[in-house]
Amino acid sequence: GQQLNQSPQSMFIQEGEDVSMNCTSSSIFNTWLWYKQDPGEGPVLLIALYKAGELTSNGRLTAQFGITRKDSFLNISASIPSDVGIYFCRGGAQKLVFGQGTRLTINP
């Protein structure tokens, strides 16, 4: 089946630093989405991307839909403690495919 490779798997950063993570696939997707999962909760949608090359921001978060439609990037600027959690990328519809997740830890 389709697979998404998300990297890095984990990040340990200082508060205030910028964060970058990405997802790549061998398949083309028409939709890319990014979710955040807080401890003990289900994932919550952060950003949705629908067009190749699209760059979308949501506060300190910026995500891009790769031109080849096989990848996507998520950046978080000036990280704060509440950014801690697991971030997932997601591609496709119906049979949804999620990346393995990036666990973000922030040292105050």
Added chain:
Amino acid sequence: EAQVTQNPRYLITVTGKKLTVTCSQNMNHEYMSWYRQDPGLGLRQIYYSMNVEVTDKGDVPEGYKVSRKEKRNFPLILESPSPNQTSLYFCASSLDAVDNYGYTFGSGTRLTVV
């Protein structure tokens, strides 16, 4: 409050003892889905349902069954649980298969099979 409710939140059971994890949504969503989350593997789709009486396999359906007799409920059934089904399970629903913004997850069920 619009939500997806899973029960139980935590469950410890023994190998081979049939169990059901319930999922209910109050948003009149057509699309519902089950995932399991394992460290390093992310979220993997088990089964999904496009509407009442319409279900289909996801990427890891082996050892699981589902049913969709009513729109609001989508139970996950483990007929004979095994230790490799120890995992964190999530139910999710949306208006339809392409409703990305409305895609809502439950709070999860942590299952341990001993």
